[in-house]
Amino acid sequence: MGLTEITNERLGEKYYSVKHSSGLRILICPKEGFRSAYAVIGTRFGSINSSFINNGRKITVPDGTAHYLEHKLFESEEGDAFSQYARTGASANAYTSFDVTCYLFSCTERFDESLGILFDLVRSPYFTPETVAKEQGIIGQEIKMYDDSPEWRVNINLMQAMYSEHSINKDIAGTVETIAQITPEILYDCYNSYYNLNNMVLCVAGNITPEQVLAVADSKLTKDEPSVTESLMPEEPYKVKQDYIEQTLPVAVPLFSLGYKEDGGSGYVTSKESLCTAILLEAFAGEGSELYRELLDKKLINSSFAAEYIDGTGYRYISFSGESREPKLAAEIIKKAVVELHEKGISEEDFENARNCTYGRIARSWDSPSAIATDLINSQFTGREIFEPINLISGLTVNDVNERLRSELDPENFCLSVIKGIEAAVEDKSI
Amino acid sequence: MSDLVRKQICEGVTFDTIQDNRFKAGRLNIKLITPLSRKTAAENALLACVLTRSCKKYPDFTSLYRRLNELYGAALFPAIRKVGDFQVISLLASGLDDRYALKGESVSSELAELLCSILFEPKLVNGCFDEEDVEQERRQILEQIDSEFNDKRGFAIKRCIEIMCRDELYSVNRYGGREEVLAITQDDLVSAWKRLLDNAAVSVMKLGGGDPQGVYEKMESRFAGKPRRIKGATAIVSNVSEVKRAAETDEISQSKLVMGYRCKYPESNRECVANSLMSVILGGAPTSKLFLNVREKQSLCYYCASMADNEKGILLIDSGVETDKIEKTEKAVTEQVELLKSGDLTDDELIHAKLLLKNAYISSLDSLGAMDSYYAARALRESPASPQESAEIAESITRNEILELASCIKLDTVFSLVGN
Numbered sequence: 001m002g003l004t005e006i007t008n009e010r011l012g013e014k015y016y017s018v019k020h021s022s023g024l025r026i027l028i029c030p031k032e033g034f035r036s037a038y039a040v041i042g043t044r045f046g047s048i049n050s051s052f053i054n055n056g057r058k059i060t061v062p063d064g065t066a067h068y069l070e071h072k073l074f075e076s077e078e079g080d081a082f083s084q085y086a087r088t089g090a091s092a093n094a095y096t097s098f099d100v101t102c103y104l105f106s107c108t109e110r111f112d113e114s115l116g117i118l119f120d121l122v123r124s125p126y127f128t129p130e131t132v133a134k135e136q137g138i139i140g141q142e143i144k145m146y147d148d149s150p151e152w153r154v155n156i157n158l159m160q161a162m163y164s165e166h167s168i169n170k171d172i173a174g175t176v177e178t179i180a181q182i183t184p185e186i187l188y189d190c191y192n193s194y195y196n197l198n199n200m201v202l203c204v205a206g207n208i209t210p211e212q213v214l215a216v217a218d219s220k221l222t223k224d225e226p227s228v229t230e231s232l233m234p235e236e237p238y239k240v241k242q243d244y245i246e247q248t249l250p251v252a253v254p255l256f257s258l259g260y261k262e263d264g265g266s267g268y269v270t271s272k273e274s275l276c277t278a279i280l281l282e283a284f285a286g287e288g289s290e291l292y293r294e295l296l297d298k299k300l301i302n303s304s305f306a307a308e309y310i311d312g313t314g315y316r317y318i319s320f321s322g323e324s325r326e327p328k329l330a331a332e333i334i335k336k337a338v339v340e341l342h343e344k345g346i347s348e349e350d351f352e353n354a355r356n357c358t359y360g361r362i363a364r365s366w367d368s369p370s371a372i373a374t375d376l377i378n379s380q381f382t383g384r385e386i387f388e389p390i391n392l393i394s395g396l397t398v399n400d401v402n403e404r405l406r407s408e409l410d411p412e413n414f415c416l417s418v419i420k421g422i423e424a425a426v427e428d429k430s431i
Numbered sequence: 432m433s434d435l436v437r438k439q440i441c442e443g444v445t446f447d448t449i450q451d452n453r454f455k456a457g458r459l460n461i462k463l464i465t466p467l468s469r470k471t472a473a474e475n476a477l478l479a480c481v482l483t484r485s486c487k488k489y490p491d492f493t494s495l496y497r498r499l500n501e502l503y504g505a506a507l508f509p510a511i512r513k514v515g516d517f518q519v520i521s522l523l524a525s526g527l528d529d530r531y532a533l534k535g536e537s538v539s540s541e542l543a544e545l546l547c548s549i550l551f552e553p554k555l556v557n558g559c560f561d562e563e564d565v566e567q568e569r570r571q572i573l574e575q576i577d578s579e580f581n582d583k584r585g586f587a588i589k590r591c592i593e594i595m596c597r598d599e600l601y602s603v604n605r606y607g608g609r610e611e612v613l614a615i616t617q618d619d620l621v622s623a624w625k626r627l628l629d630n631a632a633v634s635v636m637k638l639g640g641g642d643p644q645g646v647y648e649k650m651e652s653r654f655a656g657k658p659r660r661i662k663g664a665t666a667i668v669s670n671v672s673e674v675k676r677a678a679e680t681d682e683i684s685q686s687k688l689v690m691g692y693r694c695k696y697p698e699s700n701r702e703c704v705a706n707s708l709m710s711v712i713l714g715g716a717p718t719s720k721l722f723l724n725v726r727e728k729q730s731l732c733y734y735c736a737s738m739a740d741n742e743k744g745i746l747l748i749d750s751g752v753e754t755d756k757i758e759k760t761e762k763a764v765t766e767q768v769e770l771l772k773s774g775d776l777t778d779d780e781l782i783h784a785k786l787l788l789k790n791a792y793i794s795s796l797d798s799l800g801a802m803d804s805y806y807a808a809r810a811l812r813e814s815p816a817s818p819q820e821s822a823e824i825a826e827s828i829t830r831n832e833i834l835e836l837a838s839c840i841k842l843d844t845v846f847s848l849v850g851n
Contacts (some may be wrong), residue, residue, distance in 0.1 A: 011455070011531070033453045036794040080727075082717035086779075089786025091794075092717070108793040137730030144685035145733055145751050148583050148850075206797070250682045252577035288496040296492065302571045304578075323578055353500045360503025360527045364456045368798055394533075422682055 003210060008387040013366055015376065015386070016210045022221035023197035027376045028213050029205040031369055037111050037206035038369040041122055042102035042377050045194035047172040048313060049099075051232040054193040058232075061190060062181040063167075064139075064174015067096040069187050071135050073103070076124040081117055090114040098168050099312045100381055106370060111208055112216050119220040122200070125191045127184035136179060143173050150419045153247055154255045154321065158417035161245035162261045165234040168315050169241075197224040203376040206369030233314045236264050239413060246418040255419040256327035258334055260409045262316040268381075269311050271388035275358070276396065276404035277318070281307040282354035283346045283401070284337070285320060291337045300330040311382075318409060327418045339411050346405070351398040359393050433796045435806070435817060440651050442658035443632040448643045449802060457539045457639030458525040458799045459546055459646065463631040464810055466663045467518045467600040473607025474615055474623035479509035479520050480568040481560050481620065486549045492564075498545075502538050503527040507545060514811050515665030515742035516600040520627065521807065522550055525799075528640050539641035547649045553624070559617045572612055576604065587687035587848040588749055594677050595691040595844035599666045601743055628653075632661045634810055638799040661811070667696040667744045668843075675844040683850040688757050689749045690764060691846070695839040696744035700816035703741045704788075704824040705832045710739035711784040712833065713771060714748055718783050720767040721748065731760050742811060746840065757847050771837045776830055785825050792822040 007014040015029035047067065051060045074081045074094070085092045090107035092114075103121060107114050146152045156171055163169040173179075204213050240261050269277075285291050285307040295301040305322035324330040346354075365371050379386040438446045465475065489495035499505045505526030512519050524542040532538050554561055580586050589604075596602040606612065635650055637643045671693055697703040714721035714737030725735040735750040748768075752760045795801035795818045802818070809815035816824060 031453075034797050036790075036797045086716070086718040086783035086786070089783075089790045091787060091790055106790070106794060108790050134730055138726060138733055141685060141731075141733040141751055141753070144753075145584075148683045148685055150581050250580070250583075252580040253574050255581075282500075286496075286500070288493060288500045290493075293493045296567065299567075299570055302574050323574060323581075325574075353497055356502075356533075357500040357504035359533065360505070360531075363503070363527060363531050367454045367456055 006385075006387065008390060010390060011363060011366055018214070020214070020217050020221065021223060022217065023224045023226065024217065024221060025201045025380060026213065026217060027201070027203045027380065028208065028210045029372050029376060030209055031206050031372070034206045034369060036106055036108050036369055037204065037208045038104065038106045038373045039115055039118060039202065039204045040102050040104040040373050040377050041118055041200060041202045042100050042381070043194050043200045044099065044381060045101050045190065045199075046097050046099040047170060048167045048233070049194065049231045050167050050170075052193060053230045053232065054189070054227070059189050059193065061186050062174060062178040063170045064172070064179045065182055065186060065190055066101055067173045068135065068139060068179055068182050069190050070094050070096045070101050070103075071139060072127055072132065072187055073121055073125060075131055076120065076126045081121045084117045085114060088114045088117070096172055098172065102377065108207075112212060115213065115216045116220055119216070122195060123221070125188065125195070127187045129184060132182060132184050132187065139173060139179055140176050143171070143176060146171070146173065148249070150249050150251045150255050153249065154257045154417050154419045155319075157245045157247055158257045158259045158319065158415060161242045161417060162240045162259050162317065162415045163315065164237060164241040166236040166264070166314055168312070193229040196227050197221065198226040199229070201377050201380040203373045203380070205372040205376065231313070236314060238263055240415045243414060244416050246420055248422055249419050251419055251421045253323045254325065254327050254421060255321070255323050256330060257319050257321035257417045258331045259415045259417070260318045260338070261413050261415065262318075262408060262410070264314040264316055265311075267313065268383055269316065271384040272392055272400070273404060274309070274311070274384060275389045275392055276401045277309045277408065279351065279354045279358050279396070280346060280401050280405055280408070281309060281318065282357055283350040284341055286354060286357065288353060289350070291334065295330060295333060298329075298333070300324050300326055300333065327420070328416070331416045335411065335414065338409050341409065342405065342411065345402040346398060348398050351401055355393060355396065359390075362389055362393070433802065438647065440654050441656060443660055444650070444654045444657070445634050446647050446650055447634065447636040447806070449636070449638045450640070450643070451638065451799070452640045454639050454799055455528050455531055456525055456799060457528050457641055458637070458803055459523070459543055460636045460803050460807070461522045461546060461550060462634040462636070462807060462810055463520045463627045464514075464634065464661060465518055465520070465627065465631040466661070467513065467516050467603045469603050469608050470611050471623065472518050472603050472605065473611035474619050475518060475520050475627060476511050476606040477565070477568055477572055477612060477615055478620055478623045478627070479511060479522060480572060481564050482549050482553055483507055483509045483522060484564050484568060485554050485561070486545065487552045487554055488548060490554050502541060503532065505538065505542055507542070507549070511605045512807065513601065513605045514808060516663070517661070517665070517811055518605065519807060519810050522546060530640070537641070539639070540645050543646040543649070547646070551653060558621065560620050565617070565620065569612060569615070572606055573609060576606055576609055576612065583681070583683055583687055583848065584749065584751065587689045587846060588747060590679065590848070591689035591691045591747065591844055591846035594675055594846055595745070599668070601666070629657070630659055632659055636803060636806060638803055665743060665811075668693055669695065669744070669839070669841075671841045671843045674842050677844070678847045678849050680849045680851065683848070685751045686754045686757055686850045687749065687751055687848040688760055689747060689846045690761065690842060691844040692746040692748070692768075693841045693843050694739065694744050694746050695836055697741050700821070701824050702836070704816070704821050705828045706739050706741055706836055708784055708788055708825060708828055709833050709836050710737045710746060711788050712776065712780055713737040713767065716784065716787050718780070720771065720780070721764065724767055725750065725760060725763045729763060731756055731763060735760070735764065742808070754850050757849070761845060765842070768840060772840065774834055776833060781830055781833065785828070788825050789822040792818040792825065
C-alpha cells in the first residue's frame with residue numbers, strides 16, 4: 001500500500017496519506033509526546049445535497065435529511081454507538097455542514113477499538129420506522145434551540161437573503177415540518193448514494209502510528225466499488241436576492257452580519273486565493289486596522305466583531321458580523337470602507353503586518369490533534385493541501401492580495417442581516 | 432513533561448511553570464484572586480479590560496494590536512471567572528514559540544514584558560486612566576453583561592444561580608452588576624488597581640517553552656516581601672428548608688428548565704474527582720442517566736446535562752424542552768436523581784463514567800489552554816491534584832464513595848424560562 005509522506009521543514013511537521021484498498025482516503029498525522037488521539041471520518045454529503053442522481057435515478061429529499069441521517073447512523077441493529085464508545089472511554093460526536101457530514105471521536109486509550117466502532121458506525125446503517133420516528137422529538141428540540149440562537153439566525157437569514165436558488169438558503173437541520181417527511185427509505189437512498197468509501201475521508205492525529213490505523217482499516221473495511229452520484233445544483237445568479245433582512249428576537253444587544261456575495265465558481269478556491277483573502281481581511285478589518293478602530297471609536301462594535309471568508313460548492317462570500325447597538329450604521333461604515341479599499345488597495349505596511357499575524361495563526365494551529373485532524377479533512381474536501389499556505393506565505397506580495405481583491409467585496413453585491421430586540425430598542429440613525 | 436513546578440515568592444504569591452516543548456505556542460497567565468463583592472467585581476473587571484487595551488509603550492488600542500500582529504498574531508486579553516465566592520482576574524498573553532519566529536526574535540520574552548508593563552506600568556495621565564479608554568471598555572462590558580440575555584441556555588443557568596444563591600456572594604455576576612459598572616469613577620479604578628496589586632493573592636503561570644526566569648524576576652521584584660492572605664471563605668449551604676421555584680417568560684420557541692442542587696463541598700482532591708464523577712454519571716455523557724432516560728427513552732429534549740461546581744458545592748441540571756413538557760421533564764430528572772440516591776448505580780455506569788472522565792483529564796495535558804484552565808478553576812486550592820493525578824484518583828473511586836456523595840444532593844431551586 002502506497003503510504004506517501006508529506007513534510008514541512010519550517011513547522012517540523014509531517015503527515016501520511018494513503019488510498020486504502022477499500023477506496024477510503026486516509027490521512028495520518030502522528031504527534032510525538034501527545035497523549036490523546038483524534039479521528040474524524042467524513043463524506044461529501046451535506047445539507048445542500050438535497051437533489052441528486054444515483055444509478056440513473058433522480059432523488060430529491062426533504063430539507064434536513066443529511067443531518068437526520070447523521071443522528072440515525074449512531075444506531076445499528078446491535079444498539080447505539082455511544083454505548084460502544086462508553087466501553088473505550090472515547091468522547092464521540094458528529095456534525096453536518098452545508099457540504100459535508102463528519103463523525104469523530106477523541107480518546108487517550110484503546111484507540112484501535114474506538115476506530116473500529118467509528119468504522120462500524122458509518123458502515124452499518126439500520127433504519128426502521130420506529131427508530132426514525134423516535135428522533136423526531138429530539139431533532140425537533142435541536143431545531144428549536146437553534147431557532148432561539150441569534151448567532152445562528154443572523155447567518156441563516158443572511159444565506160436566505162443572499163441566495164435565490166442555491167440550497168445554502170435552507171437551514172441545515174431543516175424544519176419540524178420537513179423532517180416529519182423523512183422515512184427509512186429516504187435515509188437508505190442517501191446512505192447508498194453518498195456513504196461510499198470512495199467519497200469519504202478518514203483523518204487521524206495525535207498519539208497514533210500509521211501502522212495502527214491501517215491495521216484497523218484492513219480488518220474492518222471491505223472494498224467499495226466507485227460509484228458516481230451527481231449532485232444537482234440549481235443555477236445561482238450572481239446578484240444577491242435582496243440587500244436587507246431582519247428578524248426580531250428577544251436579544252438585549254442586536255446582531256448583524258454583512259455579506260458580500262461572489263461568483264459561486266466551480267468549486268473551492270485555491271490555497272493561494274484563500275490565503276490572500278485571509279491576509280486581506282486581517283489587514284482590512286482585523287483588530288489592528290483603521291476600520292476596526294473607526295467602528296470602535298464610534299461605539300458600533302465590540303470584541304465579537306469578526307470577518308470571515310466562506311466558500312463551498314457553488315457559493316462564496318465574505319461576511320462581517322458581530323453585536324452592535326446600531327447595526328445599520330456599522331454596516332454603512334464598512335460599506336464605505338469597502339469602496340475606499342477598492343480605490344486604494346492594501347498598503348505594503350498593512351500587508352506585512354497582516355501577513356505576520358496570519359503566519360502565526362497557521363503555525364499555532366498545529367498544537368492540537370483535533371485542529372490538525374479537522375484541518376486535514378477539510379484539506380481533502382477543499383482540495384487545498386494543508387502545507388500549501390505555510391509554503392506560499394513568504395513568497396506572497398502585496399500585489400497578490402490586491403489582485404485578489406478585484407474579484408472580491410463587490411460594493412454593489414452586499415446584503416445586511418440584522419437581529420433586533422423585541423422592544424425595537426435599536427435606534428438606527430441612517431447617515 | 433507537563434509537570435507543574437511551583438515557586439513561592441512570598442505568602443499569597445506563587446509562580447508556576449509548566450515547561451513543555453511540544454507546542455508551537457506559549458502562554459502566560461497572571462491571576463489576581465480576590466473575594467467577590469458586587470462593587471469591586473465591577474471595578475476589577477473594568478480595570479482588567481482597560482489595562483489590556485494599552486500601556487505606556489503602546490498608548491492606544493491600534494498601536495498595541497499592530498505590535499501584537501508583528502509578534503505573529505499574539506493575543507493579550509483579560510479573562511474573569513468566579514471560583515467559589517471569589518473573583519479570579521486573569522491577564523493573559525499567548526503567542527508563537529520562539530523557535531518559529533521568522534526573524535529570530537524572542538516572542539515569549541517580548542510578550543512577558545508587554546504583559547508586565549500592562550499590569551505595572553499602565554498608561555496613566557495625572558494619576559488617572561485615559562478617559563476614552565475607560566468609556567470604551569465600560570460600554571463593551573455593559574454590552575457583554577447585556578448580551579448574556581442573548582444566549583438563552585446560559586441566561587437560564589445564570590438566573591437559576593442568582594435565585595438559588597441570592598443570599599450568597601456567588602450570585603454576583605463575574606463582571607459585577609450593570610449599575611455598579613455605570614457608577615465606577617476614575618478614582619475607583621485607580622484604587623482598584625492599587626488594591627489588587629497590594630492585597631490580591633497572585634498566581635502566575637507560565638506554560639510552554641522558553642525560559643521563565645525573566646518573568647519570574649519581574650514578579651519577584653514587584654511582590655517579594657509583600658505577603659498577602661486571602662480573606663474569607665466560600666459560603667457553603669448544605670441544608671435546604673424549602674425548594675425555591677421561579678419562572679420567567681420570554682419570546683422563545685424552546686423553554687429552558689434549570690434545576691439547582693446543593694452538594695457536599697468536596698474538601699480533598701479525592702472528593703473533587705468523586706463529585707465530578709458523580710456528575711458525569713448523572714448527566715455528563717451520552718451514556719449518563721439523564722441522556723439515556725430523558726432524551727433517548729422519552730425524546731423530551733436534545734440536551735439534558737449536569738454540571739458540578741466543586742468550588743461552590745452545587746450541581747446544576749439543565750435542559751431545553753417544549754413548554755408543555757417542563758413539568759414532565761422535571762419529574763423525569765428528579766426520578767433519575769432519586770434513583771442514584773437510592774443506590775441505583777451499575778458497575779457499567781461507574782466504569783464508563785470513569786473512562787470518560789479520565790479521558791478528559793489526560794486530554795487536557797495536550798493543550799496549554801486546557802491545562803491553564805484546569806489550574807485556574809482550582810486557584811483557591813492549596814495543592815490541587817494534577818490532571819494526571821486526578822485521572823489516577825478517578826480510577827480508584829468506589830461505588831460507595833459516589834453513593835455517599837449522591838446521598839448529600841438536595842434540590843434547592845427550580846427555574847424555568849418559559850416560551851410563548
